[in-house]
Amino acid sequence: MPAVNETPEPLEIGQLYSACDPSEFDFETTADLEPIELPVGQERAVGALQFAIRMAGDGYNVFAMGPPGLGKQAAAMELASQEAGRRPVPSDWVYVNDFVRPQRPRALPLPAGQGRALCQSMDQAVDDLQSALKASFESEDYRNRTEELEAELKERQSEALRTLGEEARRHGVALLHTPGGFAFAPLSDGGEVIAPDDFAKLPADERKRIQETIRELQEKLQALIRQFPVWAREARQRIKALNRETATYAVGHLIDALRTEYSELPRVIEYLDQVQADIIDKVALFVGMEEGEGPNFPRGSIEDPLQRYRVNLLVDNGGLEAAPVVYEELPSLANLVGRIEHEARMGALVTDFSHIKAGALHRANGGFLLLDARDLLLQPLAWEGLKRALRAGQIRIEEPERMLGLFSTVSLEPDRIPLDLKVVLLGERLLYYLMQELDPDFDELFKVAADFEESVDRDLSSAHVHARLCAAIVRRNNLRPVSRPAVSRFIEQCARIAEDGAKLTTRLGHLGELLREADHWAGEAGRDTVEPMDGDRAVEQQRYRAGRIHERVLEQIRRGILLIDIDGERVGQVNGLSVVELGHGRFGQPSRITARTRLGEGEVVDIERETELGGSIHSKGVLILSSFLGSHYSPEQPLSVSASLVFEQSYGMVEGDSASVAELCALLSSLSGLAIRQSLAVTGSVNQMGRVQAIGGVNEKIEGFFEVCREIGLTGEQGVVIPASNTKHLMLRQEVLDAVAAGKFRIYAVEHVDQAIALLTGVPAGEPDADGNYPVASVNGRVRARLRAYAEARRDFGARASSSSESVTDEQ
């Protein structure tokens, strides 16, 4: 680098692009490479993930943070799967009916695989019980005994009525059946009911006697009829006892078989005891329906009366060989903690234990659950539900409607299930810091952060690892093999994405997109392997697809609507550079920056800030300019200048300080009266000492100005001035490199604003002598002279104003 007082030379072509030499690799295509699955350069993050995944204890859940495309999910999935392989397969869980409190279904754990077996056993038992009970209750013995009991009651009633009827007969009265009951009627000698006329002819005493007799008989009949329900109840009790005896005999051996099968599981045995008691109590459910023509309810329907004995298999880990690793794509509350479904029946919503559905927490219990933090936070109540489950160490199925008070019908409160799992949240850094800042529970529940790097140092080793990453992506996506030169081109592109020739991006999402699209273009061209031109085409096509606005901007500059000069000289006017990001599109755009100066009180007016179009960082950069002017040119007298700065034809937000070198140069041009070459554009920030500092998007900015020049016409005088510290970031496009190689475009790297102003004006900035004076003809000398003149004028103006004021006072 030249000294700050020397005008720098343009950068060499080799400084503009850090190529990857294919000869450094010893493979022909990616088919020869061993793929690598874990992300590279992420030792810190991978270590944190491993620690959290293996660390026992509450709260050692982990937040894997970083921008999308770093392979966070793949790494977490891989590490969790490795650890899961060392852990036992967790229990199955089933929900069964609580026969005493059906609204509180009971959760039963079973060894993996036995949940399904219990389900099938109970289904079979229900079918078998139906047959066995029907057989018992249709047996000759049972029928005889019930008919005996019925006949006994019937006989008891009939006998009582017959006895009463005989007593009535003895008194010359008949017991008759009416449509609604019974009646007593006096009989004639012929055995028929006496006619009204004949009755009227009877002596009064006789009539009275008959009526009293009938009254007495009616009272006895009433007493008798009131006894009938009591007798019927007694008979029912005896039949019920018979039913229990019959059912116990029929059910016992079937349930005993199940007890033997599950003898190691006391909670299942307890459940089977309750099943047996309930079946005996509700035996009519089984024998009340004909086989094959019973109620045609689908199995699992809430209307199926035998549903109460079936088993709801909530979690079936029978097919697993290791602990589960679950990624839930839609982490709603219901998908996390499970849900209770309802059936519409007769206009009402009803439910039972069989309608409980598992959530991701159930499925991942005993293993690992991966969730996208943003998706989780976007789902109402989901984050709170997850926290509650982790804090309590158990899964409670919550119905959002009930939580919000929208649903007040009778529902279920299933047993809570103990929870033992690790949660891995995946998300961007901003989310992590916001959650940490705003949620007091977050640190307690997510004690580990795995911070993923966005780039790694570029060397031969990392280049080779990236080549293996390419091979992994190719294999995973079943793409064409990528040739060695094409791999080199992709690695160069990784450096470009990292915005640093000495780094390689770890955002594998971008690399994956490029590889897939290059594969597509190779296919279009009929090639079996992906070659460099396919990679170039993929990059070009991405830029083209996103380039509509960029092209409109270039068109407006070409047509003179957006005013950008790329030749000639102007005082107080310079080409600044900015980066526009819209969707997938990202391009550099030159902007005209102008400065005007006059006598004043030392303020530099940032018109962008005054109109609220400038961000705070931009304003900071402008304030630094004031400080630089004062300390550099006017340290011993007041800075008596008033300056204004503006981004011409800018109607949107201006943010960042990367234009501060350009703004300073425009101010110095205005103060010195020296014109600035419009063939150059400037980018870089500046500090109070005039040192030029690195900025972002240097490649896009250079390419943006190059494209404008190319559109209007390259003259060989054009170029861009960049901070020297950005030189290592250069990864310019081939057409820019070609133009530089042909001497049609130049890139200058500067360390100090003196170098920039010297390049722009063609006049040396000027070094101060021993007294601190600059050469008169130098830029700095001219600026200082102008500022002194302003200071003197201000002093004279102040003296005149003071004298005039005193004269007025004296006269008064």
Add this chain to the structure above:
Amino acid sequence: MSSELPTPRRILLAFEDTQQVQKLLAEAVALAAERRAELAALLVEDENLVRLAALPFASEVLRGSGLERRLDQPTLVRQLGRRAERMRRLLEQAASARQVRTTWSVVRRQVALGTIEASGSAEVILMAARTSMSLATESPGRQGSGPVCVYFDGSEAAERALSLAQQLAAQQGVATVVVAPAAAPKIVESLRSGAASDPGGDQSLRVLTLAGEGLDQIAALASAEGARTLVLPMPLYEDAAATGDLPEADATMMIALVR
């Protein structure tokens, strides 16, 4: 074993209001459909009841509650009319489904007398007596499928009765119980050997003997067997009715008389 029963052109169903009237009507319609016979339904109302209602102090004790209620003739007649209409509709419903021709009439007589008088040319007479109190207990296995019981004394009417009994048993899918007088051992032997030697015969046919031949004994035995239908030769029933020895039938039992 039994002579062929000529297809009757007319079946008489005589019944009072019973709790199982719907089932009774359905069975009678089924028999008539199978025999392609006309079904003459005869609802017998107790004439004594109407007389009682005319008495100034007449009242009834309600079956369900035991409460007493005044009984007057107009109300009773209206009740009987409504009940008759309801039963007629039930019969029409059952008959139209099987395309059986029916006639409907109501008489106010004693059941036995009314039936015999109205039987006319009917070759089969079905009778159902009034039920007593119902047994409203839960009895899951009860199917109500007792056997068909028939009295067989060797007469021609008894031959036809046996034939009908077997037909009804086959129709209902139940066993046949033949009751024969113990005093006629040849008849009993003939029945038993006939049942045993018939290779394609009904294995569920059982033969029981009865010491006496009174209708009350036959009815008691049928009741003890749990029979829902008792088939009798008509002369036997007529004799009993003439002497006033008609027994009180089982509540759920239907009597079929064969002329």
